[in-house]
Amino acid sequence: MAAVPVASLTPEQKDELVCTYAALILHDDEAEISAENMNKLITASGNKVEAYWPALYSKMLTGKNVGDMLALGGGGGGGGGGRGR
Numbered sequence: 001m002a003a004v005p006v007a008s009l010t011p012e013q014k015d016e017l018v019c020t021y022a023a024l025i026l027h028d029d030e031a032e033i034s035a036e037n038m039n040k041l042i043t044a045s046g047n048k049v050e051a052y053w054p055a056l057y058s059k060m061l062t063g064k065n066v067g068d069m070l071a072l073g074g075g076g077g078g079g080g081g082g083r084g085r
Contacts, residue, residue: 015049018042019057027066034058 009017022038022045031037038054 012050015053018045018047018049019053022054023057023061023066033061033066 006014006017019038019042022041023033025041026033026037035054035058038057042049042054
């Protein structure tokens with residue numbers, strides 16, 4: 001989504017992005033990633049999301065080490081091919 005302007009995102013994609021940022025901010029602040037904390041942060045940022053998103057994120061991340069998840073990185077494509085001779 002980094003290459004897509006925010007204005008071009010669907011409402012669902014915007015909600016997901018806002019919740020992702022909220023979860024990352026809470027993790028960075030070493031705060032509990034709960035639906036309540038996410039809702040407070042989202043509201044304070046001037047955003048709104050569908051009510052189920054923060055609850056979904058908090059359940060998904062409960063008991064997980066977010067730092068470990070971030071260290072794994074994405075599933076990027078393979079490296080360039082070797083130079084043929």
